[in-house]
Amino acid sequence: MAVSHAPLKNPQTQPRxxxxxxSTGSIGCNTVDLLESNQNAxxxxxxxxxxxxxxxxEQAIKLGASVAVINDESAYDDLKNALSGTKIKACxxxxxxxxxxxxxxxxxxxxxxxxxxxxxxxxxxxxxxxVALANKECLVSAGELLLAEVSKGGATLIPVDSExxxxxxxxDFDNPKSVAGITLTASGGPFRELSLAEMADVTPERALKHPxxxxxxxxxxxxxTMMNKGLExxxxxxxxxxxxxxxxxxxxxxxxxHSLVSYVDGSVLAQMGTPDMRTPIAYALAWPGRMKAPSKMxxxxxxxxxxxxxxxxxxxxxxxxxxxxxxTGKSAPTILNAANEIAVAAFLQGRVxxxxxxxxxxxxxxxxxxxxxxxxxxxxxxxxxxxxxALSLINT
Numbered sequence: 001m002a003v004s005h006a007p008l009k010n011p012q013t014q015p016r017x018x019x020x021x022x023s024t025g026s027i028g029c030n031t032v033d034l035l036e037s038n039q040n041a042x043x044x045x046x047x048x049x050x051x052x053x054x055x056x057x058e059q060a061i062k063l064g065a066s067v068a069v070i071n072d073e074s075a076y077d078d079l080k081n082a083l084s085g086t087k088i089k090a091c092x093x094x095x096x097x098x099x100x101x102x103x104x105x106x107x108x109x110x111x112x113x114x115x116x117x118x119x120x121x122x123x124x125x126x127x128x129x130x131v132a133l134a135n136k137e138c139l140v141s142a143g144e145l146l147l148a149e150v151s152k153g154g155a156t157l158i159p160v161d162s163e164x165x166x167x168x169x170x171x172d173f174d175n176p177k178s179v180a181g182i183t184l185t186a187s188g189g190p191f192r193e194l195s196l197a198e199m200a201d202v203t204p205e206r207a208l209k210h211p212x213x214x215x216x217x218x219x220x221x222x223x224x225t226m227m228n229k230g231l232e233x234x235x236x237x238x239x240x241x242x243x244x245x246x247x248x249x250x251x252x253x254x255x256x257x258h259s260l261v262s263y264v265d266g267s268v269l270a271q272m273g274t275p276d277m278r279t280p281i282a283y284a285l286a287w288p289g290r291m292k293a294p295s296k297m298x299x300x301x302x303x304x305x306x307x308x309x310x311x312x313x314x315x316x317x318x319x320x321x322x323x324x325x326x327x328t329g330k331s332a333p334t335i336l337n338a339a340n341e342i343a344v345a346a347f348l349q350g351r352v353x354x355x356x357x358x359x360x361x362x363x364x365x366x367x368x369x370x371x372x373x374x375x376x377x378x379x380x381x382x383x384x385x386x387x388x389x390a391l392s393l394i395n396t
Contacts, residue, residue, distance in 0.1 A: 044063040226311065
């Protein structure tokens, strides 16, 4: 992992310039919340969104951003009109999104959900920015390519996922051989105790009701299938210098212990906190320092007990599929991610059942050959092929 330990600007004494890619999503809104409450510590260069021009304009005005970019070009006029009378520049389209990532900010928060975040995140890495990475797909679909750009550009990756942030905070990067393994914790989602027969009938509405976390729709469904944890295994493999067999998953319903690092002397270090994404986001924004966040302080006395159990891969096959994709290598993780995005979207639309999500992903993995990827164009081509195969399975 390309982590720099050189002294960086401390946002408490010198403002750190920030660009937020995907500012209107769940992670983006939490980031904006933190930036708003710490405006003296940050300046905002660019904010981007997919189609929610109204919220984007409100955020840009509130934070005094230099540029606001909407990916949906049909929303450009609405965004421009909403920003009329301000000094904020309105832009639209994919090229403008990539250009926003290339603006000379100290840090880029990469929180665009899905493969749409690949190009702008790559651009931020190329120019050597600190990249607060909240987009799983960048490492899952293009991990080796992204890390190559990080290394070449001298960028720094700081994970924002609560699990990877937890590991990042307690991992001894100076002595990686002292690490015996890492454990990603999982809440188990809303269906942790349901049988396969019961899960066959669950609705999107039920699947979206996560017991602990407030997340976007796609991530909530991934949590319910435990595909999010499968994707996190692949992320962790790229982020931390450990072997695949040294990465474990442990179901922890309270979501208090966010992940653990085991050391060769028998020590196990864990990062704990209340389930609030503002904590890992704040850690990333202020790294290598810390900043105050409005998250509720953890009281173990109030929690009372912490439970742990091994995941059931028969009821949640997504974990097995993710490990298989990582072992297969080449483009298999890209295929896994693309097929899952299509299957999740179909489930949310009521076109397939809950259990069919993993079935579709497995069928696409068996259908599309894994091949080497030498460029982002290769990644996008394979991603497109996998999506088409997934759609054909859904439409038959």
